[in-house]
Amino acid sequence: MSFKLTYATMFNPPEEMHQRYEAALAELSADLGGRFHLYIDGEDRPAEAYDTRVSPLDRELVLGEFAAADSADVDAAMGAAQVAFKGWRHTPAAERIAIMRRIADLLDEEVYLLAAALTLETGKNRFEALGEAQETADFFRVYADSFEQQGFDHMLPNDPLPDWTSTNRSVMKPYGAWVVIVPFNFPLALAGGPVAAALVTGNTVVLKGASHTPLAGRLLADCLHRAGLPAGVFNYLSGPGSRIGDALVAHPSTAGVTFTGSYEVGMRISRFMVAGRYPRPCIAEMGGKNPCIVTRNADLERAAIGIVRSAFGMGGQKCSALSRLYVHSAVADELIARIKGELGKLNIGDPRQRENWLGPVTTAQAHANYARYAAQLGESAEILHGGRQLDDCGDGYYVEPLLAEASLEHPLWREEMFLPILLLARVDNFEQALELANDTDLGLTAGVYGDQREVNQFLDEIEAGVTYVNRPQGATTGAWPGYQCFGGWKGSGTTGKAIGSFYYLALYQREQSHTIVE
Ligand SMILES: NC(=O)c1ccc[n+]([C@@H]2O[C@H](COP(=O)([O-])OP(=O)(O)OC[C@H]3O[C@@H](n4cnc5c(N)ncnc54)[C@H](O)[C@@H]3O)[C@@H](O)[C@H]2O)c1
Numbered sequence: 308m309s310f311k312l313t314y315a316t317m318f319n320p321p322e323e324m325h326q327r328y329e330a331a332l333a334e335l336s337a338d339l340g341g342r343f344h345l346y347i348d349g350e351d352r353p354a355e356a357y358d359t360r361v362s363p364l365d366r367e368l369v370l371g372e373f374a375a376a377d378s379a380d381v382d383a384a385m386g387a388a389q390v391a392f393k394g395w396r397h398t399p400a401a402e403r404i405a406i407m408r409r410i411a412d413l414l415d416e417e418v419y420l421l422a423a424a425l426t427l428e429t430g431k432n433r434f435e436a437l438g439e440a441q442e443t444a445d446f447f448r449v450y451a452d453s454f455e456q457q458g459f460d461h462m463l464p465n466d467p468l469p470d471w472t473s474t475n476r477s478v479m480k481p482y483g484a485w486v487v488i489v490p491f492n493f494p495l496a497l498a499g500g501p502v503a504a505a506l507v508t509g510n511t512v513v514l515k516g517a518s519h520t521p522l523a524g525r526l527l528a529d530c531l532h533r534a535g536l537p538a539g540v541f542n543y544l545s546g547p548g549s550r551i552g553d554a555l556v557a558h559p560s561t562a563g564v565t566f567t568g569s570y571e572v573g574m575r576i577s578r579f580m581v582a583g584r585y586p587r588p589c590i591a592e593m594g595g596k597n598p599c600i601v602t603r604n605a606d607l608e609r610a611a612i613g614i615v616r617s618a619f620g621m622g623g624q625k626c627s628a629l630s631r632l633y634v635h636s637a638v639a640d641e642l643i644a645r646i647k648g649e650l651g652k653l654n655i656g657d658p659r660q661r662e663n664w665l666g667p668v669t670t671a672q673a674h675a676n677y678a679r680y681a682a683q684l685g686e687s688a689e690i691l692h693g694g695r696q697l698d699d700c701g702d703g704y705y706v707e708p709l710l711a712e713a714s715l716e717h718p719l720w721r722e723e724m725f726l727p728i729l730l731l732a733r734v735d736n737f738e739q740a741l742e743l744a745n746d747t748d749l750g751l752t753a754g755v756y757g758d759q760r761e762v763n764q765f766l767d768e769i770e771a772g773v774t775y776v777n778r779p780q781g782a783t784t785g786a787w788p789g790y791q792c793f794g795g796w797k798g799s800g801t802t803g804k805a806i807g808s809f810y811y812l813a814l815y816q817r818e819q820s821h822t823i824v825e
């Protein structure tokens with residue numbers, strides 16, 4: 308198949324993709340309900356306790372029993388990663404790169420099965436699920452290529468000494484046992500990306516899967532096992548962050564952490580990582596409250612399509628989701644009508660069915676939060692579309708996309724709801740919109756629909772790490788490794804560098820200067 312699936316192309320994939328996804332879904336569905344153990348030091352490790360997890364599609368659908376790790380398991384995993392580090396860091400770079408490429412190939416082979424698991428576990432539709440599974444494979448490939456190309460080993464000029472030869476060199480070295488902590492919404496790709504980066508640079512890894520969606524991480528562990536990684540180089544723990552998060556972050560063998568998740572937990576871990584005897588690196592990718600500006604010069608058809616995809620795709624449960632819309636008063640009514648028109652075309656329901664674009668939200672908590680926010684907006688804003696939990700779609704967490712016009716003082720402009728809820732405000736001019744867009748502690752993604760002058764000013768002044776201009780494929784969502792670098796400014800990220808970028812692998816290594824006098 309010559310078609311390349313990315314989040315930008317996923318809207319109309321070839322028929323063969325549907326058929327293969329549906330076959331994988333049937334295969335996986337026949338095999339649900341088993342027990343999923345931890346994976347430590349190259350082997351499955353039973354836990355003391357297991358949590359039963361059901362699918363958000365239908366609470367009767369039991370996905371399985373997942374090990375809930377405890378502090379003894381954390382010790383075992385960190386110990387295995389620590390012991391394995393010596394051998395892995397001395398493994399020739401070419402060999403590590405080859406293993407990353409082997410993992411990518413194995414993920415490619417499993418892409419339909421992984422996508423089926425993601426639909427069942429998170430509720431995302433087939434396009435989003437296939438996208439996430441393919442993105443995971445691409446992360447392994449992109450970081451293997453990046454490490455190979457960059458080398459991270461540079462000779463520097465000899466010292467200017469007339470009677471001596473003094474050679475200088477900069478080398479980059481891995482830190483040690485690296486902890487990766489994953490959010491529920493992209494439990495495969497946001498595990499695979501940091502794991503690939505840590506491993507290719509010579510670190511060993513303990514991955515803590517997402518508390519609510521542990522299946523994806525366990526399937527990734529199976530794949531890494533099959534790729535033939537030496538025992539202890541990669542280890543997988545499932546279980547709630549509240550139970551093992553502190554033990555992992557505080558563990559004396561933890562050399563560094565990549566955390567992806569909420570601002571609150573990310574800030575807590577970041578502070579913790581600098582508060583010990585010496586600072587340890589922490590790459591924290593955190594929340595978003597992402598704006599889009601629509602000016603009076605915008606192409607409103609493109610804008611409406613891009614806005615609906617980014618605000619409501621995957622139930623608004625993307626860090627990149629659009630949640631704040633600032634539209635020029637002169638075009639606001641027409642844009643609202645077009646957005647409603649697009650929403651009218653969407654099917655909501657069981658995402659295993661091809662015709663359904665919007666599945667359930669992932670957790671019972673998100674389902675309950677939706678009702679609370681809808682009630683709040685019903686009292687304090689004008690709801691233009693949606694607001695109901697949908698009981699007629701099945702026994703899952705289904706809700707309507709919600710669009711509300713709210714005053715600029717409304718408190719929900721500042722809260723990451725992480726749901727299919729979009730707030731809209733009318734503005735008088737582009738400068739006001741830009742000021743409002745930047746008036747947040749977060750700075751992950753942002754979009755604009757406007758003319759060239761407005762676009763230039765937007766790109767110059769917007770405070771966000773990922774920007775999109777006049778894009779119908781998604782106003783604020785849809786980055787892909789190798790095409791868009793993805794990282795947050797301000798409270799959305801700690802490093803100012805993006806995943807999938809030229810600068811990313813450097814974050815997993817520390818520099819050493821070698822001066823050798825002959
Ligand atoms: N910037 C990005 O690239 C990006 C990508 C995806 C999601 N997110 C953000 O993630 C959030 C949604 O995910 P979530 O609800 O799973 O986030 P969360 O912060 O609640 O949990 C993330 C992970 O941290 C773990 N955790 C919780 N408490 C911990 C602790 N004290 N110590 C260590 N680990 C702990 C959880 O078990 C989970 O694995 C949103 O804010 C979203 O914007 C950001």
Ligand SMILES: N[C@@H](CCC=O)C(=O)O
Pocket residue numbers: 314492493624625626627783784785786787793
């Ligand atoms: N990579 C995804 C967002 C991942 C965060 O949740 C995007 O670019 O839309």
